[in-house]
Amino acid sequence: MILHSSTVTVRTGTIEEIIELDQAIPEFERKTSKEKLLSRLQGVTSLILVSCCDGKPVAYKAGYHIDDREFYSWLGGVVPAFRKRGIATILRERQEAWALEQGYQWVSVKSMNKYPPMLQLLLASGYQICGYEDNGSTDNSKIRFIKQLRR
Secondary structure (H helix, E strand, O other): OOOOOOOEEEEEOOHHHHHHHHOOOOOOOOOOOHHHHHHHHOOOOEEEEEEEEOOEEEEEEEEEEOOOOEEEEEEEEEOHHHOOOOHHHHHHHHHHHHHHHOOOOEEEEEEEOOOHHHHHHHHHOOOEEEEEEOOOOOOOOEEEEEEEOOO
């Protein structure tokens, strides 16, 4: 893992930080609104993690409770200038550790063919393909992954 000379920290984040960071991630289509985030995260067990480099937010990972055994890793991204530094891995590991501490047995996530680095990260991190959601094209269809959490 390469972190260069920046000090990387991870802390609990906010919906507002997700919206702000999404503006700096070019792959996202600006569909993440406060209303959409609240509709998924409000009223259920959820976790928003924000990674900062030298105090500046540069990445996030958000997820929520599916059932007593499964936590869903819903959204996440890293600002391009801070990629390839291990930040996504740090966030994934922190999210998985938190989910395990909360008693979850599985973390699930969906991704798409148009995000090859994410697909590679999931497979390399022990996630297994467990489903496919056809949305009309291979780029927009979603691949479902799951990982069993272990102590």
